[in-house]
Each structure stands twice: as C-alpha cells, then as structure tokens.
Amino acid sequence: xxxxxxxxxxxxxxxxxxxxxxxxxxxxxxxxxxxxxxxxxxxxxxxxxxxxxxxxxxxxxxxxxxxxxxxxxxxxxxxxxxxxxxxxxxxxxxxxxxxxxxxxxxxxxxxxxxxxxxxxxxxxxxxxxxxxxxxxxxxxxxxxxxxxxxxxxxxxxxxxxxxxxxxxxxxxxxxxxxxxxxxxxxxxxxxxxxxx
Amino acid sequence: xxxxxxxxxxxxxxxxxxxxxxxxxxxxxxxxxxxxxxxxxxxxxxxxxxxxxxxxxxxxxxxxxxxxxxxxxxxxxxxxxxxxxxxxxxxxxxxxxxxxxxxxxxxxxxxxxxxxxxxxxxxxxxxxxxxxxxxxxxxxxxxxxxxxxxxxxxxxxxxxxxxxxxxxxxxxxxxxxxxxxxxxxxxxxxxxxxxx
DNA sequence: ACCCGCATGTAAGTCGTTACATGATTCT
DNA sequence: AGAATCATGTAACGACTTACATGCGGGT
Numbered sequence: 001x002x003x004x005x006x007x008x009x010x011x012x013x014x015x016x017x018x019x020x021x022x023x024x025x026x027x028x029x030x031x032x033x034x035x036x037x038x039x040x041x042x043x044x045x046x047x048x049x050x051x052x053x054x055x056x057x058x059x060x061x062x063x064x065x066x067x068x069x070x071x072x073x074x075x076x077x078x079x080x081x082x083x084x085x086x087x088x089x090x091x092x093x094x095x096x097x098x099x100x101x102x103x104x105x106x107x108x109x110x111x112x113x114x115x116x117x118x119x120x121x122x123x124x125x126x127x128x129x130x131x132x133x134x135x136x137x138x139x140x141x142x143x144x145x146x147x148x149x150x151x152x153x154x155x156x157x158x159x160x161x162x163x164x165x166x167x168x169x170x171x172x173x174x175x176x177x178x179x180x181x182x183x184x185x186x187x188x189x190x191x192x193x194x195x196x
Numbered sequence: 197x198x199x200x201x202x203x204x205x206x207x208x209x210x211x212x213x214x215x216x217x218x219x220x221x222x223x224x225x226x227x228x229x230x231x232x233x234x235x236x237x238x239x240x241x242x243x244x245x246x247x248x249x250x251x252x253x254x255x256x257x258x259x260x261x262x263x264x265x266x267x268x269x270x271x272x273x274x275x276x277x278x279x280x281x282x283x284x285x286x287x288x289x290x291x292x293x294x295x296x297x298x299x300x301x302x303x304x305x306x307x308x309x310x311x312x313x314x315x316x317x318x319x320x321x322x323x324x325x326x327x328x329x330x331x332x333x334x335x336x337x338x339x340x341x342x343x344x345x346x347x348x349x350x351x352x353x354x355x356x357x358x359x360x361x362x363x364x365x366x367x368x369x370x371x372x373x374x375x376x377x378x379x380x381x382x383x384x385x386x387x388x389x390x391x392x
Numbered sequence: 393a394c395c396c397g398c399a400t401g402t403a404a405g406t407c408g409t410t411a412c413a414t415g416a417t418t419c420t
Numbered sequence: 421a422g423a424a425t426c427a428t429g430t431a432a433c434g435a436c437t438t439a440c441a442t443g444c445g446g447g448t
Contacts, residue, residue, distance in 0.1 A: 002407080010298045018428095033298070061427095063416085063418090065427045084299040085307040085310075091292065093230075102351065106209060106277045119283060148376040157371075165289075165364060169360075179353070216399050219399095234401085239402090260397095263399060264400085
C-alpha cells in the first residue's frame, strides 16, 4: 500500500467521498501536508478497492453526472490504525528555497533580498490563513480539541504543524533578507561609493 | 536544467569534485536540504557537461581508481547566479508524519504516544547535531558569516533553516505526545476504570 | 578469505505531474 | 457563445529509488 492510499483512507475514515470529492480535499485541508491530482487518485481508488480497503456504490444524480461514492471497509480502518503508529521511514528533505540560499552568495544581492522578501510574504500569508483556521477551530470545536480520540483533535494537530512550519519559514526568509540588506547598507558607510 | 543540476553546480562553485565526491557531499551538508544517489548524479553530470555548464579532466591515481574531476564553467556560474534569485515554483508539501497524525485519533493511544516520542527524539538528535555544527561555524568562520557574498554565509544560512525546522518538528512531536498522554492520565481520574 | 572504501556506470521500477479525452449543466 | 463546475478516466513523461554490474587495493 502506498502513502497516498493512507491519505485517501484518512479522508474516508471521516466521511464517504467520491473520487472528485477526494481531489477537492487534496487541494484544501489535507493538501497542506499531502496532495495528489485526480489522475493519481482514480487509479489508487481502484487498487484500494481491489485490496478490499474500500468499496463503492454508484449514486445516480439528475442534472449532474452520476458518481461513485467510496467508503472505507473494516479492513481499511484496521490497516489505517496500524499504519498510523508505525514510525515513518525518514525521507530526505528537498527544499528548493534552501538550495537557492546555498548559492545566494553568488547572486545579485538586491535581487536576492527581493526574492527572500517575496518568499517571506508568501509564507506569512499562508500563516495568516492557518491562524484564521485555528481561531475558527478553537471557537467551533472547543472541547473536542483536547480529546485525542476525536478526528477533530487530529485535524487540529496537523494544522498546528502547518503553523509552526510557516512561522519558521517566514522568519528564516526575513533573517536571510535582513542579513543581505543589513550588510549592503553597512557597506555604504564602510566603503562609500565602492559599488553603485 | 533540473534542480539536481543546480545542487551539483552549487557544490562545484565551491570546489572541483568527482562524481564520487559529489555523492558523499549529498549525504552530508547539502544532503540536509537536497539529496541524490550516485545513480542520479553520474547521468546528470553528463547532461551538465553536454550543456556546457561543467567540464571534467581525468585524474590518474595509483593505488586508487582513476577519477573524473568536474569543474564549473563561466556559463555554469552564470546560470547558477540567475537561478538563485528566481522564486521557486511552490511545490506541495508531503510530510508522512503529519499524515499519520491526521489518522492518530483511530490508533492505539499508547502506541501513538510512543511513536511521537520516538520522532521527537529523532528530531532532537538532528537538532543537537546542527547546533554543534553551528557552534563550530560561528567559532571557525566568525566574520565571514556576516558577509552575504561569502559562500560561508550561504552555508550558514542553510544550517539555520535546518535548526528552525528540526526545532519546530521536535516541539510539535512533543506537543502531540503530551496531548495524547495528558488526556489519558486525565481520563483515569474522570472515568476511572472505563477502559483498560 | 572476506568486507570496506574508492570509483563509475546502467537498468528496472515507482511515484508524481502534465497532458489528452469526453460530456452534461450552470453561470456570465 | 464561452467559461466554469461536476465527474471520471488514460497516456506520456520526468524525477527518484533500488538493484544490477565491475574492479582494484587495503585492512581484519
């Protein structure tokens, strides 16, 4: 079973969904830490069904195309339960922005500072979005968030990781940009008119 | 040009290296934010050379197999300089541990807490390793670290991102584990003997 | 005698993205 | 009239992993 399979089971353990619905979920909430396109989801659903982890029933609709609604089976739930507590095999990090930072010493300093400021904004906006969600969850879901056997606690936990991540990323971008600009303005006093 | 190509150029902009050396670097320093196996590196080097970004010379060795030592060209340096300031195309995050957290509400609570404690340790150890490196760099490289046009500043910047990342990850793991265990021990008082 | 480090490659397979393909209904 | 949403698939391609393949020299 692939990790994508468990991502799908995680969604289906909360509610029955069609392939199309799953694709939408992968763009929103779940997409913050796992994502997939429909072209990957439909074949994976077929494999999950073949393995007995999900079943589907066709729901006929008028004024909309018919759809296949998938539900998780007892075997699917059990597989998900077991997978959730297995330590993940450590996969190498690949962060293109950090890789760019590794070569930033060669770059035009002004352009580099601008780029890192831009990335700081991107992460800052994502963070603001997460904080909104967090406020909503804390208001709407209240006591559930303290119960680790509630799916709401689990959703909240993933959101908290997102918040930490974006905060760290934004702060780091700001530090890089500040370091570049700080040195440039310092330079002007030390080597007046040396460049530009 | 692929991102791996720029990772290789980033290394070659600092020193000339063989395919074997590059593979080693990808396990260490650079491997913290980009990694590749030798099976990916050798063909990529051939493509880079075809594109005129690197050249190689054969270094004959006695008591060791001969090796091809690669160096970056002026065109390679220019391509790297330009790439470094282009904002990266945002790639979807895929974090298996967060995905597991999303289904943790279904899992055995004790096993789940143990797993997250284990991950907290893993990240904590990585963090300790980074902090050691940081202390070494700050001691050894001193003033270079304030100069954004020094390759040492760039290396230090990537290390700082690693530190923030591991700190955030470790703290989040601890929060998840605490939440699970906190609720379980609270439960014993509230619903004495209800389960277990 | 066997394993480890140095050194360089190719081949097969998996995972994921982009593009191809179709078709009905609703909104602008 | 044309775009967007709902709905489900397949095909081609690229990036990355695992495994296959070879060979010398030095240490246990």
